[in-house]
Amino acid sequence: MLSAAAVRRGDRLAADAGLGGPVLMETAGRTAATLLWKVAGPFSARQPVVVLAGGGNNGGDGMVLARWVARWAGPAAVKVFLLAEPGRLRGEAAVQWSLLARAGVPAFALAGEPAPGAQQGPHQHQNPGTGAGAAPVAAEFPEPGAARPPAAGSAGAAGPHTETGPQPAADRPAAGGPPAAAGAGSGVGLAVDPFLDHLEAAVARARVVVDALLGVGVRGAPRPLAARALQVVGAAGVPVFALDLPSGLDTDTGEAAPVVPRATWTATFAAAKWGLVLGQGPERAGQVFVVDIGWPQETGTGVGGTGGEAEAGAPGGGTGGFPSARVLDAAGVAALLPRRPWDAHKGWAGHVVVAGGRPGQVGAAVLAGTAALQAGAGTVTLAVPAPVRTEAAVHRPEIMTWALPATAGGEWDAAAATALAQRERERRGRVVRVIGPGLGQSPGAAACLAAWLGLDRPAARDPAEGASDDDRPADAPHGRPADGAPGTDGEPGARAPEGAAAAGSAADGPVCRPTVLDADGLNLAALLGIDRLRERPGSFPLVLTPHPGEAARLLGWTTARVQAERPRAAVELARRAGAVAVLKGAGTLIAGPGGELYICTRGHPGMASAGMGDALAGIVGAFLAQGLEPLAAALVAVFVHALAGELAAPAEGIPVQATQLIARLPEALDRIRRGSPGSAAALGIPGVAWLRPPLEGDGAPVS
Numbered sequence: 001m002l003s004a005a006a007v008r009r010g011d012r013l014a015a016d017a018g019l020g021g022p023v024l025m026e027t028a029g030r031t032a033a034t035l036l037w038k039v040a041g042p043f044s045a046r047q048p049v050v051v052l053a054g055g056g057n058n059g060g061d062g063m064v065l066a067r068w069v070a071r072w073a074g075p076a077a078v079k080v081f082l083l084a085e086p087g088r089l090r091g092e093a094a095v096q097w098s099l100l101a102r103a104g105v106p107a108f109a110l111a112g113e114p115a116p117g118a119q120q121g122p123h124q125h126q127n128p129g130t131g132a133g134a135a136p137v138a139a140e141f142p143e144p145g146a147a148r149p150p151a152a153g154s155a156g157a158a159g160p161h162t163e164t165g166p167q168p169a170a171d172r173p174a175a176g177g178p179p180a181a182a183g184a185g186s187g188v189g190l191a192v193d194p195f196l197d198h199l200e201a202a203v204a205r206a207r208v209v210v211d212a213l214l215g216v217g218v219r220g221a222p223r224p225l226a227a228r229a230l231q232v233v234g235a236a237g238v239p240v241f242a243l244d245l246p247s248g249l250d251t252d253t254g255e256a257a258p259v260v261p262r263a264t265w266t267a268t269f270a271a272a273k274w275g276l277v278l279g280q281g282p283e284r285a286g287q288v289f290v291v292d293i294g295w296p297q298e299t300g301t302g303v304g305g306t307g308g309e310a311e312a313g314a315p316g317g318g319t320g321g322f323p324s325a326r327v328l329d330a331a332g333v334a335a336l337l338p339r340r341p342w343d344a345h346k347g348w349a350g351h352v353v354v355a356g357g358r359p360g361q362v363g364a365a366v367l368a369g370t371a372a373l374q375a376g377a378g379t380v381t382l383a384v385p386a387p388v389r390t391e392a393a394v395h396r397p398e399i400m401t402w403a404l405p406a407t408a409g410g411e412w413d414a415a416a417a418t419a420l421a422q423r424e425r426e427r428r429g430r431v432v433r434v435i436g437p438g439l440g441q442s443p444g445a446a447a448c449l450a451a452w453l454g455l456d457r458p459a460a461r462d463p464a465e466g467a468s469d470d471d472r473p474a475d476a477p478h479g480r481p482a483d484g485a486p487g488t489d490g491e492p493g494a495r496a497p498e499g500a501a502a503a504g505s506a507a508d509g510p511v512c513r514p515t516v517l518d519a520d521g522l523n524l525a526a527l528l529g530i531d532r533l534r535e536r537p538g539s540f541p542l543v544l545t546p547h548p549g550e551a552a553r554l555l556g557w558t559t560a561r562v563q564a565e566r567p568r569a570a571v572e573l574a575r576r577a578g579a580v581a582v583l584k585g586a587g588t589l590i591a592g593p594g595g596e597l598y599i600c601t602r603g604h605p606g607m608a609s610a611g612m613g614d615a616l617a618g619i620v621g622a623f624l625a626q627g628l629e630p631l632a633a634a635l636v637a638v639f640v641h642a643l644a645g646e647l648a649a650p651a652e653g654i655p656v657q658a659t660q661l662i663a664r665l666p667e668a669l670d671r672i673r674r675g676s677p678g679s680a681a682a683l684g685i686p687g688v689a690w691l692r693p694p695l696e697g698d699g700a701p702v703s
């Protein structure tokens with residue numbers, strides 16, 4: 001996931017490696033043509049493609065695509081509208097314009113200012129700034145079926161038109177019309193109004209419009225001329241296939257003026273761009289396909305990403321726009337999944353303790369616990385205020401419950417902090433805490449949270465923790481016996497703060513454990529101050545799972561700012577807390593304390609329902625309990641959760657309940673292990689991957 005600045009840097013790295021613009025453009029345009037054919041083809045003179053091209057490299061991509069479609073289906077199957085004066089084209093776009101002429105592809109362009117003394121009219125327009133070689137545009141681009149003969153001796157700025165040039169498809173009569181290169185153009189090199197009229201007429205008859213007007217080079221909202229052309233396209237209601245980005249969409253923020261097309265498909269090159277997943281990007285881009293154009297590996301942006309790897313050497317590096325992120329995919333997540341040994345026992349898979357479930361919100365803790373169980377935790381306990389213990393216990397017989405000290409009103413009592421730690425110590429095995437689902441924000445809950453985070457006093461090593469090692473095979477995950485508590489490096493107490501042994505000993509206070517903070521756990525942490533989380537003793541593993549509102553409270557931002565700057569917000573949460581931060585919502589972001597950033601593009605709006613977050617917190621806990629490091633646990637949990645949400649929805653837009661998602665967790669895990677739908681292979685075009693594959697129940701848009 002790249003910013004515009006990162007794309008430029010990637011292009012430079014590619015060029016340094018010998019992959020120059022023309023090579024990349026050819027790969028981009030040809031692959032996009034293949035993809036277009038797959039999603040919207042076949043094309044013919046009766047089912048033509050109209051390409052709206054701009055004067056930059058995005059337009060160049062469109063011209064490459066047009067050339068290939070013409071080669072496969074005959075020149076009458078495609079028509080190019082260049083919203084620029086050909087004489088002003090530079091670099092690769094100029095080359096592509098020249099190649100279009102050679103291929104006999106019908107095309108229209110804007111006419112330049114007439115040369116002094118030249119007769120007015122579309123064929124007489126001389127392109128300024130092109131010197132002696134400037135040629136009437138019309139001569140280069142014959143319009144199929146037009147009566148006028150080709151202008152003789154034309155030699156354009158972009159190269160001579162030669163009738164004998166390679167025109168593989170020109171001798172193939174296009175369906176429903178005369179041979180493509182038989183006649184001369186009747187309307188190329190046009191003033192603006194006739195150009196737009198022709199565009200309107202062509203679009204009305206088109207099978208699909210290819211939007212190649214503006215790509216990552218866009219600056220601000222489309223200017224008036226571009227806006228008029230986009231308006232024409234939008235008004236026609238014909239499906240739009242956008243190249244790189246829907247034209248005018250802000251590459252970094254996803255801001256979009258009203259004229260920015262609502263594409264049915266977008267083929268984005270090298271890697272996805274932030275603008276496709278932020279702001280209005282998702283609704284403008286439609287189905288997004290990531291097209292590998294051959295950037296060298298050093299750029300770190302292979303198709304589909306590999307997930308689970310650091311983004312070392314990736315373009316962007318935080319310069320301008322947002323930092324780069326890796327897109328989670330099934331293959332990358334599969335590599336991170338814990339591998340259960342054949343002789344595994346429940347201790348191997350850890351013990352998730354969910355602390356929450358105040359009266360009226362017991363369900364939140366139940367959902368987190370059930371999700372933890374379904375995601376593979378060896379043991380799950382719901383630690384709840386005593387008055388609700390029975391209510392918590394009735395749901396799943398596999399789940400234990402601990403009744404903890406409560407106030408008269410059934411809220412958490414401050415004494416519960418120590419009581420919980422005591423109950424944990426009575427059991428062997430690796431304990432992970434999921435703190436927050438239904439916790440409430442009572443003073444007692446706040447006191448417990450501070451104690452569990454070790455922020456009320458120095459924390460100490462839990463002597464019972466070491467014993468749990470005996471339960472595990474020698475190569476068991478989580479090589480850190482006490483998970484970051486002081487003295488875990490083999491010298492018990494060696495790094496313990498002064499007085500820690502007394503202050504935080506097993507006998508008289510809570511110890512710290514790998515922790516997931518969610519919901520009110522986060523709201524209370526915000527009151528403590530997010531920066532204080534860095535002070536937690538021993539930097540024990542910590543994963544925060546805020547939704548945008550909770551993230552705003554933690555950062556002291558508005559929710560709107562969090563949403564507008566999601567990548568920055570995620571990185572900031574992780575940096576300030578010194579923890580792994582999962583910023584939930586469409587396009588969940590996972591940030592590591594070292595600046596790592598990942599995005600999960602899976603899941604769907606049907607998952608916007610109560611309890612989904614509780615389920616996610618429980619799943620993160622389950623993977624911590626199974627020995628994954630916190631970043632890996634968060635990555636796996638987010639992906640599995642999203643995939644289970646997809647499996648639970650019969651179709652796009654159908655609401656899913658948390659219990660339905662939780663029920664599908666084992667299947668989601670199995671899919672990931674076996675390679676889930678949405679891999680590049682599933683689309684059937686090597687080097688092309690869905691950014692977010694269609695839901696299976698939705699009827700795949702590809703044939």
Ligand SMILES: NC(=O)C1=CN([C@@H]2O[C@H](COP(=O)(O)OP(=O)(O)OC[C@H]3O[C@@H](n4cnc5c(N)ncnc54)[C@H](O)[C@@H]3O)[C@@H](O)[C@H]2O)[C@@H](O)CC1
Nearest residue numbers: 011024025056057058214215216217218219221222223244
């Ligand atoms: N450079 C490379 O290595 C590659 C670039 N590729 C393509 O090149 C595109 C980027 O090309 P460019 O940098 O030439 O930029 P674009 O083609 O995206 O846009 C630049 C053009 O848009 C005009 N423009 C900018 N802002 C505008 C606005 N608000 N209203 C109207 N017109 C506006 C500029 O005057 C210029 O003509 C990518 O999106 C991608 O499609 C691909 O060919 C792959 C390789």
Ligand SMILES: Nc1ncnc2c1ncn2[C@@H]1O[C@H](COP(=O)(O)OP(=O)(O)O)[C@@H](O)[C@H]1O
Nearest residue numbers: 547584585586603604605608610611612613614
């Ligand atoms: N539009 C969406 N697309 C993908 N995932 C979504 C979408 N809406 C919600 N989700 C996911 O559902 C979960 C909702 O969590 P949260 O807002 O905390 O819900 P709750 O507090 O009700 O449990 C998150 O994991 C979020 O990423």
Ligand SMILES: [K+]
Nearest residue numbers: 211214245247
């Ligand atoms: K575009």
